[in-house]
Amino acid sequence: MSVEVLRTATVLYAASAVSYIFFFVRPHRVRAVRMGFALVAGAFLVHAVAISLACRESGGTQFFALRGGLGMLAFVGAGLFLVLEWLYPLPAVGAFVLPLVVIAALPGLFGLGSSQTGVLPSVVRLPALKVHVSTAIGGVALFAIAFGVAAMYLLQEREVKGKHFGVLFSRLPSLESLDRLNQSLVRTGFAVWSVALVTGAMVAKNAWGSFWMWDPQQVTALLVWLLYGAMVELCHMGMHGRRYALLTLAGFALLMTSMIALGTVPNVTRHGGNFQ
Amino acid sequence: MSDVFLVGLSHRTAPIAVRERVAFSGETLAEGLADLRARPGVEESLVLSTCNRVEVLILATSAEPARRFLLSRSADAAGYLYERAGREAARHFFRVAASLDSMLVGEQQIAGQVKEAYRLAAAAATAGPHLSRLCARAFVAAKRVRTETEIGRGTTSVSQVAVELVAKIFGNLSGRSVLLVGAGKMGASSAKALASLGADHVLVANRSRDRAKWVARRARGHVRDFSELPQLLTEADVIIVATSAPHFVVTAEMVEATLKPRRYRSMCLIDLSVPRNVDPRCAQFENVFAYDMDDLQRVVRATWHARAEEATRAEAIVEAEVMAFLAERNERAALPVLSALRQRAEAIARLEAQKTLSLMGEHIDEKGRMSVEAMARAIVNKLLHAPTARLKAAAASGDTALPGAAAVLFGIDEAEPARASEPEDASAPKVAMPEQR
Numbered sequence: 216m217s218v219e220v221l222r223t224a225t226v227l228y229a230a231s232a233v234s235y236i237f238f239f240v241r242p243h244r245v246r247a248v249r250m251g252f253a254l255v256a257g258a259f260l261v262h263a264v265a266i267s268l269a270c271r272e273s274g275g276t277q278f279f280a281l282r283g284g285l286g287m288l289a290f291v292g293a294g295l296f297l298v299l300e301w302l303y304p305l306p307a308v309g310a311f312v313l314p315l316v317v318i319a320a321l322p323g324l325f326g327l328g329s330s331q332t333g334v335l336p337s338v339v340r341l342p343a344l345k346v347h348v349s350t351a352i353g354g355v356a357l358f359a360i361a362f363g364v365a366a367m368y369l370l371q372e373r374e375v376k377g378k379h380f381g382v383l384f385s386r387l388p389s390l391e392s393l394d395r396l397n398q399s400l401v402r403t404g405f406a407v408w409s410v411a412l413v414t415g416a417m418v419a420k421n422a423w424g425s426f427w428m429w430d431p432q433q434v435t436a437l438l439v440w441l442l443y444g445a446m447v448e449l450c451h452m453g454m455h456g457r458r459y460a461l462l463t464l465a466g467f468a469l470l471m472t473s474m475i476a477l478g479t480v481p482n483v484t485r486h487g488g489n490f491q
Numbered sequence: 492m493s494d495v496f497l498v499g500l501s502h503r504t505a506p507i508a509v510r511e512r513v514a515f516s517g518e519t520l521a522e523g524l525a526d527l528r529a530r531p532g533v534e535e536s537l538v539l540s541t542c543n544r545v546e547v548l549i550l551a552t553s554a555e556p557a558r559r560f561l562l563s564r565s566a567d568a569a570g571y572l573y574e575r576a577g578r579e580a581a582r583h584f585f586r587v588a589a590s591l592d593s594m595l596v597g598e599q600q601i602a603g604q605v606k607e608a609y610r611l612a613a614a615a616a617t618a619g620p621h622l623s624r625l626c627a628r629a630f631v632a633a634k635r636v637r638t639e640t641e642i643g644r645g646t647t648s649v650s651q652v653a654v655e656l657v658a659k660i661f662g663n664l665s666g667r668s669v670l671l672v673g674a675g676k677m678g679a680s681s682a683k684a685l686a687s688l689g690a691d692h693v694l695v696a697n698r699s700r701d702r703a704k705w706v707a708r709r710a711r712g713h714v715r716d717f718s719e720l721p722q723l724l725t726e727a728d729v730i731i732v733a734t735s736a737p738h739f740v741v742t743a744e745m746v747e748a749t750l751k752p753r754r755y756r757s758m759c760l761i762d763l764s765v766p767r768n769v770d771p772r773c774a775q776f777e778n779v780f781a782y783d784m785d786d787l788q789r790v791v792r793a794t795w796h797a798r799a800e801e802a803t804r805a806e807a808i809v810e811a812e813v814m815a816f817l818a819e820r821n822e823r824a825a826l827p828v829l830s831a832l833r834q835r836a837e838a839i840a841r842l843e844a845q846k847t848l849s850l851m852g853e854h855i856d857e858k859g860r861m862s863v864e865a866m867a868r869a870i871v872n873k874l875l876h877a878p879t880a881r882l883k884a885a886a887a888s889g890d891t892a893l894p895g896a897a898a899v900l901f902g903i904d905e906a907e908p909a910r911a912s913e914p915e916d917a918s919a920p921k922v923a924m925p926e927q928r
Contacts (some may be wrong), residue, residue, distance in 0.1 A: 376658055384659065390660050414638075457778070
């Protein structure tokens with residue numbers, strides 16, 4: 216049942232992505248933006264229904280596996296996009312972020328990636344775990360949007376600096392607004408990720424008896440935290456623009472590789488590779 | 492046989508690196524006109540030199556003197572020159588004056604620049620009656636295009652393109668400062684337009700402080716000393732350079748030195764000068780965006796939302812004015828034949844009236860004498876009325892045969908009419924129409 220509802224949500228996400236891409240190609244079609252926004256909002260609500268149905272069906276344990284985790288990522292990403300559009304109306308961003316949302320939602324539909332979930336040990340059934348999982352997903356979603364924005368920055372920078380003034384030049388927002396948006400996404404993502412790291416350590420203490428076990432999961436999470444932390448500091452030191460965008464891409468690449476590696480390679484982490 | 496020739500190079504044919512070597516500044520233009528006049532075969536001449544084009548208009552037997560004149564400025568221009576003769580030269584010049592050949596089609600500055608070019612040529616006495624008439628008609632065409640079409644509405648000035656470019660880098664300019672180096676009109680209007688993007692400070696640096704004050708008032712900015720330029724480059728975010736200096740005013744080394752003190756803040760350099768005042772190597776630094784006039788043209792091409800309909804109407808107006816100009820010129824070319832014919836007929840009438848009156852001697856009073864003279868004149872007028880009308884019509888339509896035939900038929904010496912009618916038209920062809928070559 217929840218899969219059918221999820222399918223509807225994914226179709227709506229895809230339709231909104233098409234809408235935003237259409238607007239990107241034909242920027243005078245402002246109606247496409249309103250439609251795209253309505254579609255994302257609709258998809259988000261339907262997705263919320265799918266998640267609550269899934270929780271009722273199986274207790275929500277699938278969201279701790281890679282497939283379910285990605286679906287949750289799509290959900291949080293879409294929600295963040297809606298908030299972003301509200302705060303900084305840069306509809307061109309939709310053309311870059313919504314396809315990512317669709318990609319994240321797809322494994323849930325086609326059964327890609329691991330979905331096996333065991334029963335969670337009662338010892339980790341703590342409020343901290345809920346906070347940990349939601350902040351971790353929120354952090355990844357923020358970094359994913361930052362990734363999209365950084366890619367837009369690099370494309371626009373290539374146009375402006377290389378004096379191409381092609382189609383992208385007139386369609387993409389100004390460099391400054393992309394740069395600022397990227398910086399605030401990285402800053403917020405870093406703050407959220409910090410919470411995930413701390414709560415993760417608390418969960419580890421409960422599950423394994425120690426805050427820090429040099430578990431690959433913990434080590435990669437710390438590396439990601441350090442990288443984004445360095446970016447926040449570099450931003451304060453005046454770094455911005457192209458280098459910052461490249462670092463954002465690198466950070467997200469590291470995050471994605473570690474997530475997929477830890478999620479697909481069995482038994483690489485202490486909790487069985489399935490975020491359990 | 493003399494005709495109008497136009498030789499030049501523009502933003503359409505030549506890159507800025509070539510244009511800046513051929514371009515004239517205020518003082519060198521007068522020398523250039525003198526040089527051009529001294530060249531054999533050149534009867535009249537005019538030089539139009541703007542940031543986007545250098546064009547030489549001459550009345551001569553061939554385009555060669557103008558071509559050699561431009562090549563003497565820079566041999567590199569050879570591959571970029573275009574040539575127009577007769578009707579095509581007039582059409583090109585009209586299109587230029589009407590801003591149809593401009594980098595920013597419809598911009599208003601070019602009309603003033605063409606007028607200034609004519610004023611200089613007239614002051615140097617190199618623009619004679621022929622080019623004067625051509626220019627007068629070009630101004631009429633430009634005015635009609637401006638008032639009868641919407642081609643210039645809501646567009647396109649260099650400052651607007653600069654604003655568009657800056658907006659793509661900075662979004663708005665609140666909290667940022669704009670520096671204007673040089674105090675020309677174009678720079679001033681760009682600075683003013685950028686101030687409208689919300690810039691906090693507009694700084695003006697110019698060698699002449701009085702002029703800087705005037706510009707600063709217009710753009711609501713502050714005057715700073717020209718010698719502070721390196722420091723100003725550190726402060727400002729958008730730098731517009733528009734001076735008439737023949738060398739780089741902002742060098743790559745100067746920009747490199749500002750990077751660290753600026754903490755690598757983005758910097759946009761817009762060079763509106765020809766020859767260029769900003770070293771193109773400045774663009775190599777990260778977060779430094781440097782543009783010259785050619786780059787602005789690329790922006791225009793990218794953002795040019797077809798004003799095709801207005802452009803078609805404007806082209807039609809130009810075409811009509813070119814036709815009117817040529818008809819007028821042809822008519823004038825037929826005038827020598829007509830005027831010689833009339834002079835001869837009137838002379839005969841006067842002579843015959845005198846003969847008759849002297850035969851009548853005392854038998855005729857003053858009233859009778861006047862009647863005889865009036866009759867002689869009336870016969871001439873009546874006889875010449877139809878030929879005059881037909882010759883004028885034939886000339887206006889470019890028919891060269893009829894005026895020629897009339898000259899032959901009435902035995903008018905080719906040298907006679909020129910002497911008789913318009914001495915300044917001595918160079919103008921008497922019978923054959925030049926654009927028929």
